Amino acid sequence: MAAPVSPAAVLAGTLAGTQEQGGFTPPPATPARRRARRRNFYSALLFLSPWIVGFLIFTLWPILYSAYLSLTDYDVINAPTFTGLDNYVELTQDPKIALALANSIFYTVIQVPLHIGVALALALLLNRIGQASGFFRTVFFLPNMTPPVAVGVLFLLVFNGQNGFVNLVLGWFGVAGPAWTTDPNWVKPGLILMSLWQVGASVVILLAALQSVPKELLESARLDGAGFWRQTRSVTVPLISPALFFLVIINTIAGFNNFTEAYTAFFGSGNSTYSNDAALFYVIYLFQQGFEFLHMGYASAMAWLLFLIVLAVTAVQMIVSRRLVFYEGGTQ
Amino acid sequence: MAKRKVRWSILAVVGALALASCATGSSTTTDDNISYDPDAKLSGDLSIMGFGASDEVAATRLERTEEMLGADVKVSLVEGDLDIQQFLSAVAAGDPPELVYADRAQIGSFAARGAIIPLDKCISGENIDTEQYRDPAIDQVTFNDSIYGIPEFNQVEVTMANTSLLEAAGVTLDDVNGSDWAAMSDANQKLAVSDGGVAVIGVDPKLPEFLPLWAAGNGGALLSDDGKTAQLADPAVVEALEFGVGLYDAQGGFAAVKAFRDSADFFGAGNQFATNTLGAMPMEQWYINVLNDVSPDATISFDTVRDTQGKPLAFAGGSAWAIPAGSDNPAAACRFARTMTEVDAWLAAAQARIDIRTEEGKPFTGILTGNETADEQVRALVQPTGSAQWDSAIEAMYEANDNTFTLPPNPADAEFETIWQDAVNRVLNGQDTAQAALEDASDKAQEALDKAWADIENKG
Numbered sequence: 001m002a003a004p005v006s007p008a009a010v011l012a013g014t015l016a017g018t019q020e021q022g023g024f025t026p027p028p029a030t031p032a033r034r035r036a037r038r039r040n041f042y043s044a045l046l047f048l049s050p051w052i053v054g055f056l057i058f059t060l061w062p063i064l065y066s067a068y069l070s071l072t073d074y075d076v077i078n079a080p081t082f083t084g085l086d087n088y089v090e091l092t093q094d095p096k097i098a099l100a101l102a103n104s105i106f107y108t109v110i111q112v113p114l115h116i117g118v119a120l121a122l123a124l125l126l127n128r129i130g131q132a133s134g135f136f137r138t139v140f141f142l143p144n145m146t147p148p149v150a151v152g153v154l155f156l157l158v159f160n161g162q163n164g165f166v167n168l169v170l171g172w173f174g175v176a177g178p179a180w181t182t183d184p185n186w187v188k189p190g191l192i193l194m195s196l197w198q199v200g201a202s203v204v205i206l207l208a209a210l211q212s213v214p215k216e217l218l219e220s221a222r223l224d225g226a227g228f229w230r231q232t233r234s235v236t237v238p239l240i241s242p243a244l245f246f247l248v249i250i251n252t253i254a255g256f257n258n259f260t261e262a263y264t265a266f267f268g269s270g271n272s273t274y275s276n277d278a279a280l281f282y283v284i285y286l287f288q289q290g291f292e293f294l295h296m297g298y299a300s301a302m303a304w305l306l307f308l309i310v311l312a313v314t315a316v317q318m319i320v321s322r323r324l325v326f327y328e329g330g331t332q
Numbered sequence: 333m334a335k336r337k338v339r340w341s342i343l344a345v346v347g348a349l350a351l352a353s354c355a356t357g358s359s360t361t362t363d364d365n366i367s368y369d370p371d372a373k374l375s376g377d378l379s380i381m382g383f384g385a386s387d388e389v390a391a392t393r394l395e396r397t398e399e400m401l402g403a404d405v406k407v408s409l410v411e412g413d414l415d416i417q418q419f420l421s422a423v424a425a426g427d428p429p430e431l432v433y434a435d436r437a438q439i440g441s442f443a444a445r446g447a448i449i450p451l452d453k454c455i456s457g458e459n460i461d462t463e464q465y466r467d468p469a470i471d472q473v474t475f476n477d478s479i480y481g482i483p484e485f486n487q488v489e490v491t492m493a494n495t496s497l498l499e500a501a502g503v504t505l506d507d508v509n510g511s512d513w514a515a516m517s518d519a520n521q522k523l524a525v526s527d528g529g530v531a532v533i534g535v536d537p538k539l540p541e542f543l544p545l546w547a548a549g550n551g552g553a554l555l556s557d558d559g560k561t562a563q564l565a566d567p568a569v570v571e572a573l574e575f576g577v578g579l580y581d582a583q584g585g586f587a588a589v590k591a592f593r594d595s596a597d598f599f600g601a602g603n604q605f606a607t608n609t610l611g612a613m614p615m616e617q618w619y620i621n622v623l624n625d626v627s628p629d630a631t632i633s634f635d636t637v638r639d640t641q642g643k644p645l646a647f648a649g650g651s652a653w654a655i656p657a658g659s660d661n662p663a664a665a666c667r668f669a670r671t672m673t674e675v676d677a678w679l680a681a682a683q684a685r686i687d688i689r690t691e692e693g694k695p696f697t698g699i700l701t702g703n704e705t706a707d708e709q710v711r712a713l714v715q716p717t718g719s720a721q722w723d724s725a726i727e728a729m730y731e732a733n734d735n736t737f738t739l740p741p742n743p744a745d746a747e748f749e750t751i752w753q754d755a756v757n758r759v760l761n762g763q764d765t766a767q768a769a770l771e772d773a774s775d776k777a778q779e780a781l782d783k784a785w786a787d788i789e790n791k792g
Contacts, residue, residue: 076420077445078791161591162529181594182587184761276757291417293747293780294445 070300080297087301097302099277100285101309103188107281108255111192116247119202124232126203127210137207141200152264155194156181166193181265184278191262191279202247209243210236238326245325249317256310259283282306366662368457370670375404376661378668381422382414383433389699392684397671405664414438419656423447428656431665436472436483436652437749440559440741443475444788448654450478454666464675466648468738469702473652475741481652482669486700488646488732489545490725491638492619493612494605495631497523497532501611508535508612510549511638513575517582523611524583530592533604534583536613537576540756545614545647546572548737549639554752559742560785562777564752564770573766577759586760599626606630617729621697624722628694634725636732648736650702678706682713695719697726700733707733743784744777751777 029037045052070087072080091097122140126133146154158165159180167177180190213236221231237244258281266279267288286306290299378401385391398407414434422428434442442448455462462470465483473481491509498504501522507515508523516535524534537546544554552568555561563569580586596604599622604610606627614637623632636644653669655662671677678701686696695717699710711730717723742748755773758764764772 073787075445075787076417077424077447156594160595161587162595164595179587179591182590182761184763276761277754277763278761288750292750293744294416294420294441 066300066303069297070304072297074296074300075294076296077294083297087298088305090298091301091305096280096285097282097305100280100282103278103280104256104258104282107188107192107258108252110189111195111255111258112248112251114192115196115199115202115251116244118196119199119206119247120244122199122203123206123210124236126207133207137204140203143197144200146198148260149264149268151194151197152261152268154197155191155261155265159190159194184276187266187276187278191258191265194261202251205243205247206240209240213239239328241325242327245317245321249314252313252317253310256306256313257283259287263287366453368454368663368666370458370667372663373404374401374661374664374667376664377406377408378431378661378664379408379410379429380431380433380668381410381419381429382412383409384411385409386411388684388688389681392681393672393677396677396680397668400671401664401667405661407668420445420447423656423658426658428658430655430659430661431668432654432656434481434652434654436469436481436650437739437741437745439473439481439652439654440475441743441745442654443478443480443741444743444784446657446791448480449657449659449662450480451482451655451666451669452478454655454662454669455479455482458666458670460670464703464705465673466702466704466707466733466736468648468736469650469652472648472650472738472741473654481654482673483650483652483702484673485650486702486733486736487616487618487649488700488729488736489542489614489637490617490620490646490728490732491612491635492605492615492623493633493635494608494610495633495721497608497611498633505633505635509635509638510546510614511640511642513640517575517578519611520579520582526584530584530588532609532611533589533592533613534611535579536589536593536610537579538613538615539573539576539580539586539760540753542614542647543569543573543576543752543756544739545637545645546576548645548647549637550575551639553739555739555742555748557740559740560781562748562774562781564755564774564777565767570766570770573756573759573770577766580760585762601626603627603630605632617700617732620722620725620729624694624697624725628719628722632721632725634721634728636728636735644731644735646732646736648733648738673701673703675703675706675709678703678710679713682710686713695722697722698729700729742781743788744780747780747784748777751780 069080071082071084073083073086074080126136126140129136143151159167161167161177161179161182164177164180166180170177178186180186217235217239218231221235226234262279262281263284266276267284282302283306286299286302289295289302383390385394394407398405401407410429414432416438419428419432432448439448443450454460460482462479466486469483469486470479473479473483491505493505493508498508498519501519503515503519503522506512507519510516520534522534523532524530525532539546547554547566547569550568550572552566552572553563554569556563577586580589583589592609593604596602596607596609598604603623603626605623620634623630637646639645653665653672655665655669659665678699682696682699685699689696696714697717698714701707701710707730714726717726739745751773752770755764755769758769759766763769
């Protein structure tokens with residue numbers, strides 16, 4: 001019996017018009033078969049065309065156009081004026097770029113491991129409580145339904161240095177909490193802690209991965225005398241490492257793109273008095289340049305710099321992952 | 333064949349992208365061919381961006397204006413604050429609204445980029461009497477000697493102080509109105525209460541947003557009158573910032589005061605005056621109505637903010653009507669702006685508010701229209717409230733309204749404001765001294781101004 005062929009593989013083979021792809025050997029190309037294949041090609045194009053058109057207009061075109069704009073002086077109203085690499089040179093001379101990048105890197109480096117660590121801990125707990133996990137999974141996911149703007153406002157209330165909930169709880173233990181929202185040294189740590197509010201999506205992903213860990217492997221480890229932590233470290237974590245790696249990648253990208261909560265809390269309409277350098281993340285500065293100061297060319301250059309940084313970081317993560325991520329059935 | 337398909341596909345994509353690029357362009361439309369006539373019968377669509385009939389003052393004037401425009405003019409509103417990106421994109425795409433309602437501080441930037449048209453023809457054609465409008469309001473919408481906006485409303489600051497706390501501390505309203513900084517520092521010390529953290533704020537100078545007010549009170553200005561020279565490092569400005577920061581430092585620092593201020597129920601019955609947790613602060617006049625609504629029995633004293641010579645002053649802001657470049661119906665837009673801001677419109681709006689306030693058993697505290705003649709006539713409708721406290725609030729508000737100043741329009745207004753506010757924040761957070769922060773900010777602001785003004789010259 002022939003091995004099953006996935007629809008995607010068939011489509012890939014058809015679209016490419018090759019004889020070799022798709023994991024099967026097509027019959028000889030007679031004129032009738034060529035006509036049929038061409039019909040298939042056009043049918044596939046027709047069905048894919050809404051996505052293709054959308055991709056071209058709303059994704060590819062803005063990407064290419066922003067690359068062009070990054071080489072211009074453009075204020076939205078008047079036609080762009082070509083300025084060569086001036087915007088990129090200016091990036092190297094603007095001290096706020098370094099400040100904003102440092103803020104974003106600090107946030108990402110602390111937030112991503114913390115986020116994944118908390119998500120993993122919660123997922124491990126949920127994985128052990130049996131049927132009740134469904135209820136708690138919903139509870140943990142609910143904050144993800146909260147609009148980020150509301151989270152930004154909530155941050156100011158919960159982390160208020162005078163009578164916010166966090167400092168109230170710290171006070172029960174005799175700890176005088178800091179001025180999270182007004183002391184520049186505590187603004188970023190506060191935002192990082194607040195981001196844990198939305199850890200639910202990662203918990204759901206990790207819980208699904210945990211539930212796919214073969215029970216027999218855990219049972220074997222248990223029979224060999226491994227306790228919970230040893231099982232987790234030596235069996236569970238390696239087996240869910242693809243999910244962990246996925247979370248590292250998407251949370252790193254999200255960390256570099258951190259915007260809404262911090263902008264709402266410190267820079268949004270009516271909150272200009274809150275703004276300070278400690279909360280000036282890279283994308284906030286990009287937004288200010290593009291949409292407040294109308295320096296669209298410069299903002300585009302900033303966007304491309306961020307893209308290159310995220311690309312480089314992701315590439316490094318991919319390389320490192322070869323040694324750390326275990327793909328079941330794979331060679332790594 | 334496959335190669336041919338690929339070639340045609342690439343050609344199609346490139347063609348589509350090239351066509352799409354045509355969507356970006358510039359709009360140079362003016363009103364050269366439009367005739368404005370106060371008696372002309374108007375028709376057509378009139379879409380307005382940035383304005384909503386959210387209260388009786390707006391709704392009454394809108395209704396009256398729609399009536400006066402006639403049924404042939406179809407008014408539609410894009411409500412909410414003006415979205416700059418949405419507006420400018422619409423202008424760039426050649427499909428702007430017919431009229432926009434903007435913050436007066438934005439007019440300079442819009443005019444510099446050619447997003448709105450000068451209203452000289454509109455003003456003369458519709459016989460708009462610009463002499464009626466308050467000078468600072470007109471100054472704020474005048475760019476390169478042309479008026480680009482029809483102003484309306486005025487926001488001014490008045491000094492608000494907790495009478496009970498003042499008496500208990502043995503200080504007077506004159507000690508906290510800005511006329512004597514030494515007395516104000518002393519009063520701040522006496523009014524402030526600490527219980528480990530901040531328990532009562534003494535004097536809140538409301539930095540960074542009110543730095544222009546304190547600087548003006550000290551005889552300084554953040555920007556030259558022509559809008560071209562940053563004066564942030566002016567000794568009067570530096571001294572004003574040092575004074576304001578000193579008030580916070582004497583109470584445990586800005587971080588502590590701000591956290592305490594943010595924890596207050598600002599718009600509710602638990603506000604800082606009702607709960608006796610604030611000695612004094614300068615605040616915009618609309619807060620008088622809030623206080624009167626939510627805590628009418630709180631004991632509050634009102635005065636204008638005063639400069640160090642004892643003269644009243646207020647940093648004014650407000651809104652303006654402007655006609656976008658490429659507006660399809662500038663004649664109706666101009667008539668609309670005129671009708672919304674004329675004296676009779678304000679009187680009708682004032683009467684509507686009086687009716688509502690009377691029904692609610694609350695006093696009418698006046699409206700600051702940005703139109704001097706309308707202000708006088710509306711004020712004549714204000715009746716004694718029966719409370720010396722609230723009467724003094726109204727008195728202070730109108731006195732402040734007669735003594736306003738504003739920042740001149742400039743093509744880099746948003747950048748300029750961000751630069752000086754960032755500098756003030758650095759000082760408030762203890763990251764920099766006032767002198768160093770403002771010198772650095774002045775250099776950056778000057779660079780931004782020079783670039784923006786040069787862009788205007790280069791683009792002709």
